[in-house]
Amino acid sequence: xxxxxxxxxxxxxxxxxxPVTLLRTAIILGVLAIWEFLSHSGWLYRxxxxxxxAIGHSLIDLLASRDYYFNxxxxxxxxxxxLLVGGGAGVAVGIVLGSNRFLAKAFEPxxxxxxxxxxxxxxxxxxxxxxxxxxxxxxLGTLSCFFPVALSVAAGMRGIDKVLIRVGYSFRLNALxxxxxxxxxxxxHPIINGVRLGLGVALIGVLLAxxxxxxxxxxxxxxxxxxxxxxxxxxxxxxxxxVLAIGANALVGRLGGLHTIKRT
Amino acid sequence: MSAHARRTTLxxxxxxxxxxGSLVAFFLVMEAxxxxxxxxxxxxxxxxxxxxxxxxxxxEEHVFSRFLQTLVECLTAGIMLTVFGVAGGVLMNxxxxxxxxxxxxxxxxxxxPIVLMYPLFLVIFGRSxxxxxxxxxxxxxxxxxxxxxxxxxxxRKVLVNVGRSFNLSTYQxxxxxxxxxxxxxxxxGIRLGLIFALINVVGVEFLINYGGLGQLINDLAExxxxxxxxxxxxxxxxxxxxxxxxxxxVERWLRPVD
Amino acid sequence: xxxxxxxxxxxxxxxxxxxxxxPVIAVDDVTFDVKQGEFLSVIGPSGCGxxxxxxxxxxxxxxxQGTVKVGAETINGPHPSIGxxxxxxxxxxxxxxxxxxxxxxxxxxxAKAHRIEKAKHFIGMVGLNGFENRYPGELSGGMRQRVxxxxxxxxxxxxxxxxxxxxxxxxxxxxxxxxxxxxxxxxLKQTTLLITHNITEAVQMSDRIxxxxxxxxxxKRIVDIDLPRPRTSEIVGSEAFGRYVAQIWNDxxxxxxxxxxxxxxxxxxxxx
Numbered sequence: 001x002x003x004x005x006x007x008x009x010x011x012x013x014x015x016x017x018x019p020v021t022l023l024r025t026a027i028i029l030g031v032l033a034i035w036e037f038l039s040h041s042g043w044l045y046r047x048x049x050x051x052x053x054a055i056g057h058s059l060i061d062l063l064a065s066r067d068y069y070f071n072x073x074x075x076x077x078x079x080x081x082x083l084l085v086g087g088g089a090g091v092a093v094g095i096v097l098g099s100n101r102f103l104a105k106a107f108e109p110x111x112x113x114x115x116x117x118x119x120x121x122x123x124x125x126x127x128x129x130x131x132x133x134x135x136x137x138x139x140l141g142t143l144s145c146f147f148p149v150a151l152s153v154a155a156g157m158r159g160i161d162k163v164l165i166r167v168g169y170s171f172r173l174n175a176l177x178x179x180x181x182x183x184x185x186x187x188x189h190p191i192i193n194g195v196r197l198g199l200g201v202a203l204i205g206v207l208l209a210x211x212x213x214x215x216x217x218x219x220x221x222x223x224x225x226x227x228x229x230x231x232x233x234x235x236x237x238x239x240x241x242x243v244l245a246i247g248a249n250a251l252v253g254r255l256g257g258l259h260t261i262k263r264t
Numbered sequence: 265m266s267a268h269a270r271r272t273t274l275x276x277x278x279x280x281x282x283x284x285g286s287l288v289a290f291f292l293v294m295e296a297x298x299x300x301x302x303x304x305x306x307x308x309x310x311x312x313x314x315x316x317x318x319x320x321x322x323x324e325e326h327v328f329s330r331f332l333q334t335l336v337e338c339l340t341a342g343i344m345l346t347v348f349g350v351a352g353g354v355l356m357n358x359x360x361x362x363x364x365x366x367x368x369x370x371x372x373x374x375x376x377p378i379v380l381m382y383p384l385f386l387v388i389f390g391r392s393x394x395x396x397x398x399x400x401x402x403x404x405x406x407x408x409x410x411x412x413x414x415x416x417x418x419x420r421k422v423l424v425n426v427g428r429s430f431n432l433s434t435y436q437x438x439x440x441x442x443x444x445x446x447x448x449x450x451x452x453g454i455r456l457g458l459i460f461a462l463i464n465v466v467g468v469e470f471l472i473n474y475g476g477l478g479q480l481i482n483d484l485a486e487x488x489x490x491x492x493x494x495x496x497x498x499x500x501x502x503x504x505x506x507x508x509x510x511x512x513x514v515e516r517w518l519r520p521v522d
Numbered sequence: 523x524x525x526x527x528x529x530x531x532x533x534x535x536x537x538x539x540x541x542x543x544x545p546v547i548a549v550d551d552v553t554f555d556v557k558q559g560e561f562l563s564v565i566g567p568s569g570c571g572x573x574x575x576x577x578x579x580x581x582x583x584x585x586x587q588g589t590v591k592v593g594a595e596t597i598n599g600p601h602p603s604i605g606x607x608x609x610x611x612x613x614x615x616x617x618x619x620x621x622x623x624x625x626x627x628x629x630x631x632x633a634k635a636h637r638i639e640k641a642k643h644f645i646g647m648v649g650l651n652g653f654e655n656r657y658p659g660e661l662s663g664g665m666r667q668r669v670x671x672x673x674x675x676x677x678x679x680x681x682x683x684x685x686x687x688x689x690x691x692x693x694x695x696x697x698x699x700x701x702x703x704x705x706x707x708x709x710l711k712q713t714t715l716l717i718t719h720n721i722t723e724a725v726q727m728s729d730r731i732x733x734x735x736x737x738x739x740x741x742k743r744i745v746d747i748d749l750p751r752p753r754t755s756e757i758v759g760s761e762a763f764g765r766y767v768a769q770i771w772n773d774x775x776x777x778x779x780x781x782x783x784x785x786x787x788x789x790x791x792x793x794x
Binding site for chain 1: 366
């Protein structure tokens with residue numbers, strides 16, 4: 001049935017003070033107000049809810065300290081390596097499993113069922129093998145992000161329109177050309193989503209490992225703040241961490257051309 | 265027809281045989297490597313030793329009661345997830361302004377490392393099961409909310425129109441059409457939430473050294489009981505796999521024939 | 523234009539949509555009526571506004587000018603006397619066939635046992651006896667459309683309003699279902715308004731056919747189909763039948779080519 005023309009709103013470009021913005025501002029202000037009230041009320045254990053001013057101070061101290069950026073760099077490097085190795089392996093394994101029915105049936109169930117296990121429990125093994133330095137964190141991050149990337153890529157491979165593969169064959173492309181000219185471009189979206197997911201779990205894996213056993217990195221700083229009960233500092237670090245993590249996730253999405261909310 | 269069927273079955277089992285066979289082969293190779301000294305037995309104990317410590321670990325470390333503890337924590341978090349997640353999603357769908365304002369925030373939370381707040385929860389709830397449960401609840405909430413919204417607002421337009429053509433009230437429209445139509449997607453969200461919950465429960469147990477199976481692994485590792493640590497990890501993998509499979513079965517059973 | 527036994531009247535219906543390219547008139551001053559017990563088809567090319575008309579009469583679209591009356595009552599939203607059958611899959615996948623068909627009865631607060639009994643009656647009417655406890659997912663497309671039809675019939679509407687209900691089915695299934703609908707219509711003396719693009723179907727089933735122009739959709743012609751009932755395959759194969767089809771195709775061909783040229787122009791205009 002042909003559509004008889006697209007329906008668009010006739011309203012002019014919405015002004016900055018739309019109801020949505022108003023509601024968001026109201027919610028944020030409301031939360032901050034309740035927070036500040038709780039902080040001064042004395043109802044909760046001391047400093048569990050520090051005043052916004054204290055958090056603000058810690059935030060500024062944090063962002064001005066060189067030490068913080070050093071640790072940020074350490075964590076970032078660990079995550080970066082983990083993503084490179086784990087993600088790379090994931091893509092490779094995903095392509096193999098996605099293109100070969102037999103291998104997929106034989107081995108993909110392992111990935112599928114091992115995926116949703118908490119990888120942090122493997123940390124003691126990583127420490128034994130790699131020592132207490134950054135390598136063990138990278139190893140854990142690698143293990144964490146390998147699974148979602150491999151599964152996404154395998155599913156992505158199977159989702160490629162078969163006709164495109166036949167086109168590749170009809171032009172007699174070799175294996176490398178098939179991968180670079182047909183498979184990878186056709187799988188942009190599943191790969192990007194897999195990388196986003198991989199980034200998320202690699203970040204969590206590395207950070208949790210750092211909180212467990214480390215003397216460097218953001219995770220280490222967080223647990224250090226906990227041990228000296230410097231709550232404003234902990235909140236400040238969590239805020240910065242969340243902003244960076246959400247930002248990185250959005251950036252990867254943008255780069256991959258996905259401008260919508262990740263819904264799947 | 266039956267001869268053909270028999271041939272198909274052989275082809276069907278072949279991959280499974282190869283898969284399982286590879287795993288067995290892997291264990292045998294590891295056994296050989298460790299026993300010969302090629303791989304340090306103080307990092308990787310021989311698989312036979314790990315296998316033999318299963319019995320010891322089960323009995324001495326009370327694996328079953330630990331499993332129950334982890335399970336209870338997980339289910340508690342799971343129930344909270346379902347109630348608040350679905351309710352939250354329904355509310356956001358009902359009040360479109362709320363959805364427009366907050367949905368991106370919830371999506372952003374879904375990609376944030378929420379579990380890193382566990383030291384904070386430790387301060388609030390102490391070294392107890394509640395830290396674990398609340399941590400799992402908060403981490404796993406976003407996907408449930410998002411999937412609920414997706415399910416309800418993704419109801420096929422024609423079904424909404426059927427409701428309108430019968431002049432259903434908003435209340436009837438929601439309970440007789442929107443919600444039932446959304447249930448499959450909502451269950452996907454709950455399943456995702458439950459999986460995240462299990463991962464977070466075991467992870468936090470490990471990290472704060474309290475609780476059930478997660479704590480067991482941490483304990484054994486700190487005691488340098490290598491074979492025991494590996495064995496405990498195997499248990500957790502087993503539990504997680506079974507949990508995942510059970511969820512899939514339930515989802516398939518509840519999902520109406522599509 | 524209205525006669526004394528008109529059960530549905532559409533009076534100067536005008537529907538305008540605002541699009542990015544400016545206002546588009548989907549339905550332009552359409553007036554007609556439907557008599558008690560008659561089978562009226564509305565036929566036109568894609569883009570003639572017939573689905574829009576369906577939504578207006580069904581009360582799902584309210585941004586129109588002009589009135590639609592059931593008897594003396596002007597409608598204001600979906601009218602209980604009008605039963606709608608949609609083009610797309612519209613069965614509730616989570617309910618059995620019986621529960622689907624009993625849906626309108628449920629709304630009236632009818633007791634369960636009574637509901638099931640009544641639903642069974644309508645399920646039998648569409649030829650789905652034995653499938654009462656199946657789910658739509660287990661049925662074929664044609665069977666599902668029959669369930670949708672039974673559901674609408676169960677609300678015993680004065681006017682049955684259908685929007686190309688067989689469009690998604692293969693030709694043979696469509697012919698068989700068409701026969702079934704005709705059978706039911708004759709049996710119940712059901713006033714029926716069918717939106718379709720299939721000329722043969724329209725001539726076979728209708729007492730009158732309303733031919734619409736391409737957008738803006740106007741009434742081009744109203745054709746009285748003076749063929750005896752029941753419309754057996756002899757009648758379908760007869761010369762008189764063929765003449766009606768040819769006449770209507772003549773009207774439609776012109777409108778359909780206009781539509782095609784318009785679409786091509788659209789694509790050209792949007793080319794980078």
